[in-house]
Amino acid sequence: MSTATTTSSTGTGTGSDPGARRARALDAARAVVASHPPTSTPRRAFLEACFDAGLAWVHFPEGLGGLGAEPGVQAAVDEILQGAGGPIPFWLNPMGYGMAAPTVLDHGSAELSERLLRPLYVCDELWCQLFSEPGAGSDLAGLATRAEKVGDEWVVSGQKVWTSSAHLARWALLLARTDPDQPKHRGLTYFVLDMHGPGVEVRPLRQMTGEAEFNEVHLTEARIPDSHRLGEVGEGWRVAMTTLMNERSAIGGGSSVRGSGSIGSALRLWRSRPDLHTPELRARLVELFARADAARLTGDRFRIEQGDRPAGAEGSIGKLTGAELNQEVYEFCLDVLGPDAALYSGYGPPDETDETDETGGPGGPGGEPVEDYGRLFLRSRANTIEGGTSEVLRNILGERLLGLPGDVRVDTGKPWREVPRG
Amino acid sequence: MEFTWTSEHRDLRVAVRRLMTTRAPVDRARALAADGVRHDTELWATMAEQLGLQALDVPEEHGGVGGSLVDVAVVLEEMGAVLHGGPFLSTAVLAVEVLRELAPVADAAGDLLGRIAEGGATVAVALAEDGRAWSPGTVRTTATGPTSDGAVRLTGTKQLVLDGADADLLLVLARTDAGARWCLVDGTADGVTRERQEGLDLTRPSATVRLADAPGQVLGDLDGVAVADRVRSVASVLLAAEQVGAAAEVVRRTAEHATTRRQFGRPVGSFQGVKHRLADMAVRVEMARSAAYWAAFQERGSADLELGALVARSYCSDALLQTAKDCIQLHGGIGFTWEHDAHLFLRRARLDATLLGDTRHARERLLAHTHPDLQGVS
Numbered sequence: 179m180s181t182a183t184t185t186s187s188t189g190t191g192t193g194s195d196p197g198a199r200r201a202r203a204l205d206a207a208r209a210v211v212a213s214h215p216p217t218s219t220p221r222r223a224f225l226e227a228c229f230d231a232g233l234a235w236v237h238f239p240e241g242l243g244g245l246g247a248e249p250g251v252q253a254a255v256d257e258i259l260q261g262a263g264g265p266i267p268f269w270l271n272p273m274g275y276g277m278a279a280p281t282v283l284d285h286g287s288a289e290l291s292e293r294l295l296r297p298l299y300v301c302d303e304l305w306c307q308l309f310s311e312p313g314a315g316s317d318l319a320g321l322a323t324r325a326e327k328v329g330d331e332w333v334v335s336g337q338k339v340w341t342s343s344a345h346l347a348r349w350a351l352l353l354a355r356t357d358p359d360q361p362k363h364r365g366l367t368y369f370v371l372d373m374h375g376p377g378v379e380v381r382p383l384r385q386m387t388g389e390a391e392f393n394e395v396h397l398t399e400a401r402i403p404d405s406h407r408l409g410e411v412g413e414g415w416r417v418a419m420t421t422l423m424n425e426r427s428a429i430g431g432g433s434s435v436r437g438s439g440s441i442g443s444a445l446r447l448w449r450s451r452p453d454l455h456t457p458e459l460r461a462r463l464v465e466l467f468a469r470a471d472a473a474r475l476t477g478d479r480f481r482i483e484q485g486d487r488p489a490g491a492e493g494s495i496g497k498l499t500g501a502e503l504n505q506e507v508y509e510f511c512l513d514v515l516g517p518d519a520a521l522y523s524g525y526g527p528p529d530e531t532d533e534t535d536e537t538g539g540p541g542g543p544g545g546e547p548v549e550d551y552g553r554l555f556l557r558s559r560a561n562t563i564e565g566g567t568s569e570v571l572r573n574i575l576g577e578r579l580l581g582l583p584g585d586v587r588v589d590t591g592k593p594w595r596e597v598p599r600g
Numbered sequence: 601m602e603f604t605w606t607s608e609h610r611d612l613r614v615a616v617r618r619l620m621t622t623r624a625p626v627d628r629a630r631a632l633a634a635d636g637v638r639h640d641t642e643l644w645a646t647m648a649e650q651l652g653l654q655a656l657d658v659p660e661e662h663g664g665v666g667g668s669l670v671d672v673a674v675v676l677e678e679m680g681a682v683l684h685g686g687p688f689l690s691t692a693v694l695a696v697e698v699l700r701e702l703a704p705v706a707d708a709a710g711d712l713l714g715r716i717a718e719g720g721a722t723v724a725v726a727l728a729e730d731g732r733a734w735s736p737g738t739v740r741t742t743a744t745g746p747t748s749d750g751a752v753r754l755t756g757t758k759q760l761v762l763d764g765a766d767a768d769l770l771l772v773l774a775r776t777d778a779g780a781r782w783c784l785v786d787g788t789a790d791g792v793t794r795e796r797q798e799g800l801d802l803t804r805p806s807a808t809v810r811l812a813d814a815p816g817q818v819l820g821d822l823d824g825v826a827v828a829d830r831v832r833s834v835a836s837v838l839l840a841a842e843q844v845g846a847a848a849e850v851v852r853r854t855a856e857h858a859t860t861r862r863q864f865g866r867p868v869g870s871f872q873g874v875k876h877r878l879a880d881m882a883v884r885v886e887m888a889r890s891a892a893y894w895a896a897f898q899e900r901g902s903a904d905l906e907l908g909a910l911v912a913r914s915y916c917s918d919a920l921l922q923t924a925k926d927c928i929q930l931h932g933g934i935g936f937t938w939e940h941d942a943h944l945f946l947r948r949a950r951l952d953a954t955l956l957g958d959t960r961h962a963r964e965r966l967l968a969h970t971h972p973d974l975q976g977v978s
Contacts, residue, residue: 437970464967468891468914475602475890475911482603495883573872575879580855582869582878 199247200254206231206245207258216264224264225300233259234267234299238283242291243299267299273343274298274305278351281421282370285408290370294349306347308338308371308395309418313599316570318353319362319415320589320599323397325354325369332356332369332402334377337394340564344380344393347373351421352402353414358595365594366414368421370406377401387556388525434474439500440507440558441470443549447511454514462510466503473499491578494571501561501568508555515551522552602897603890609674615651616678619643626941629683629803636796639722639766640686647688648719654692655717662703663714669834669905673841673896680845683941683948685804687722690763693838695723697831698771698782705820708784712769724767724787726758726809727828734957736773736780736828741811743774743783743818750818752776752783754791754811760954764807765794772809772816773824780824785816801951803944832956833909834900840892840912843920843952847885850920850927850945854878857931874930881923888912888919907969913962921949 194202214227228234229243236251238244260266267275279298283291297303314321323336334354344350350371357365371378377400382390409417437445448455448463477496484490512519562568576582589597623643632640647653657672658664672693679688696716702709715721728734729741741756754774764770770785770792785792791814797806855878858869868874895908924946928935935942953959 460967461963464914464963467970468911468963468966469887471911472887472891472915475894476887479603479890479893482601483605492886495886498879499883499887569872569876572876572879575882576869576875579882580851580869580878582855582858582875583867585870585872585875586866 196248199245200251203233203236203245203247203251203255204258207233207255211258211262211264216259216262221265222300222302225267226296228259228264229296229299234295235279235283238279238295242283243279243295270301271298271304273307273347273351274301274303274349277307277421278305278349278370281351281368281408281417284420285368285417286370287405290405294370298349303348304343304346306341306344306350306373308341308344308350308352308397310338310340312337312339316567318418319366320594320597321353321355321366322599323352323354324358325356325367325402327356327404330404332367332404332407334369334371334397334400334402336397338397339383339392339394341380341393341395342391344373344395345382349373350395351408353418355594356411356414359593360412361591362589362594362597363415364412366418367411368408368414368417369402370408371397371400371402372406375400386559387553434477436471436474437467439470439474440504440554441467443551443554444507444511444514446549447514447551451514454516459510459514462513466507466510469499470503470507473503491574494566494574497566498568498571498575501558504558504561508551508558511551512555519552519555523550602894604897609670612671613674613678616653616675617681619646619651620678620682620684624679624682624684624686626683626803626944629685630941630944632685633802633805639763644686644722645719652717653688654719657692657696657700658713658717659700659703662710662717664717669837669896669898669900670893672838673893676838676842677845677848680842680847681849683803683846683944685801687724687763687767689804689839689842690724690767691716691722694725694762694831694835695771697834698725698827699723699819701827701830702782702819702822705822708817709819712784721769722763722767723769723771724761724764724807724809726761726764726770726772728760729756729758732759732954734828734832734955736825739773739775739780741772741774743772743776743781743816746776746818752816752818754783754785754814754816756811758809758811760797761807761809762955763805764809765796765805766807770809771819772811773828774816776818778821780828781821782819782824782827783816784819785811785814789815791815799951801947803948804951830901833906836909836913836956836962837892837895837905839952839956840888840909840916841896843916843949844885844889844892846945846948847881847888847916847920847923850923850942851878851881851885853941854881854927854930861932868930877926877930881926884919884923888916891915907966910962910966910969913956914959914966917949917953917959917962921946921953924949 210227210231210233214224216224232240232243232245233255234243236245236247236255237249239246275298279295282294298305309318311321311323323334323338325332325334334352336354350373352369352371353366354369355365356367359365377398379396379398381394381396383392383394384390385392444463444466473496480492480496573585577584623646624640652665653675655664656667656675658666660666676693696713699709699713703713712721712723716723727736727739729739741754741758743752743754746752754772756774758764758772767787770787772783772785773780774783787794791812793810793812795808797808799806855869858874858878859867861868869878891912895905895912898905898908924942927945928942931940931942934940
């Protein structure tokens, strides 16, 4: 992995000044929109044109989807591309666009970047993330999937869980244990795994809503060439942390809309069922509305105050408040519905056309569309678990934002092998 | 754009914080309350002479500096952190806001703005009556016989008048034959009786003001209720900023306690039961800060300001109250003592919840404002 640190994700451009690089990127975006109008061009052809023009990640090197521009230029480029009707790449291939691409570029070989980035961006190859395990949720660094070096390959065995898109993905970001005798954070290594290779079995994981958004992935002596290692052996945790920071900046985005999201869903229900209004429910609704608005404004404020700086611990506030609000809002919705909340829209296979979480309900008394509140209620239970439990987030806020002392830990410095698990 | 902080905002914050923490720390508020002296006249003079704080919200044409609402919010936030209870809120916020409305139609209002701007007068706003609520539509105090020069005689009782016992002048909302009007009354005039109220909040003094055929002056011919409504929006935003300052200070003090106080051989803040409650307190403060300052960044008189004011009023008051309660809990026994400051913050939070029309009414109006079609509840 001699090239791992020589390929930087910034500043490898033309040597011109930042203003010129910005102007060049914006010109390129306008040219792509003109030559490949996104509304009349097949999606793949449009994405290919964007990649080849260096607009996929403008701060990447030329030839690898970038122009060596400053990362902040991407927002202006996206405004041109998406303003003309272009797709939002993050949502087409979230693990690929937001997490895999910057990690491969920063920690993989030049050959690996050349092989992987273009198919990733044009969505020929989707990506997934193999981090969580049945025995490693909040304590991710305690994971047990083993990777052992045999010749020029790594042989991997273990089980991963809560993997979105595993059944669709060609590649996975994999975190595995390469040295069980080191303390947990130091024995991990980061890999790119071929999901189509032998020894990889994907099983859908049915969740409490009845659907299967996620998968279990069983690895039985799956093989990874050493050239697919990202970062040094034993450096997996550090690489994973940079991946997660990249994910945050990829999601970024613009200002939010008042009364959107789950509270908007509740307001639509309230409006559609005046027959169910009571003063008690009204008081709850307005309390939730004020709270949702304060949370929304906090997200806006942090984005503006933060600018180009990396997110701090306060970034956990949005996740924490959003998750708990969602739960309360959908609980409120079921309370509004009263006895109607006793019904569920169905346990059959999910409707393939239903890509949003805001359709498919049984309809209001006038036949108007009403959202699937029972499903939303159940789904929201995961909000305070997925992507960092509320308990872990409160620890982060307490320790990093307020400077409170950490909890007493029993695993610090101990070889992973000796730490009790289960 | 919202949340865009300038170096002027930062400089103002630093200057006000320095003044308040040196000259008006919470200990000082406590001492003033204990001595029955409610107004630190030297501090008031310093505010005007060194920082020009009383002039911030006064338009330039009336001798002020015409600062933005954000500037004033920054000042209030720093005052909240030390539980300042001096006449700033009553004079430089409430009275100034009323007078700004009246100045186009009443020269006396403009003149008084100039006196306030230079730190020369304190003015209390007397609106609430028996129910102690900010309910401008129901005032029963009368102002009779306006003469050609606007002279009236006022009779009635005003409650919960902030700084009412000490202010030089009183702005009284009263009923005339033409409707509700704002009247100016000299605090020492014949027929004016002022009694300090024994308040739940020890650090923000209020008074009962009785008017018995007291002489006053009508300030112009504007609908006093509409003026009061507009004033309430702006004042709600600024009060919310003050609450943010108090709540942030509560969190700071509680986190410090949790870091230094040891039980079972460990700082209590290392226990998740304590840590998680503190994290929630911090989240609440950040959400309150966002709500208060988003509103402060809106244009005066705009629908966005009114909406922002309702959100801020609905959220920030409860946020401070809950934070103050959590502070006492996390301090344990010491937090229940008279000597500890925790109860002073709780008292302030409780008083604030009743000012400017209480938070329950703000919520009622919030839903009606955002979604007029959602009002219909039998």
